[in-house]
Amino acid sequence: MVRRKHQPERTCIGCREVKHKRELIRVVRTPEGGVIVDPTGKANGRGAYVCKSDGCWQKSLSRGQLARALKLTLSQEEMVMLESLLKAELSKI
Numbered sequence: 108m109v110r111r112k113h114q115p116e117r118t119c120i121g122c123r124e125v126k127h128k129r130e131l132i133r134v135v136r137t138p139e140g141g142v143i144v145d146p147t148g149k150a151n152g153r154g155a156y157v158c159k160s161d162g163c164w165q166k167s168l169s170r171g172q173l174a175r176a177l178k179l180t181l182s183q184e185e186m187v188m189l190e191s192l193l194k195a196e197l198s199k200i
């Protein structure tokens with residue numbers, strides 16, 4: 108018997124394409140109001156998903172889509188911090 112795995116799908120906030128969760132990176136607004144990259148997809152808080160692609164990240168950060176999706180304002184420091192975290196994530200692929 109073949110058990111089909113449920114594959115949750117999410118929309119990338121950069122390109123608006125619907126993809127499988129594992130093709131995306133989750134960013135979470137923590138209950139404390141901070142922002143973290145969540146490679147496990149299990150962190151608590153409001154999450155947004157972006158493709159594992161540099162282009163989508165640049166778009167979602169520079170156009171403020173990430174901040175809007177998470178309903179928060181990103182400071183310059185947080186943007187820089189996120190970019191470096193994401194670069195680290197992307198380099199693992």
Ligand SMILES: [Zn+2]
Nearest residue numbers: 119122158163
């Ligand atoms: Zn995308």
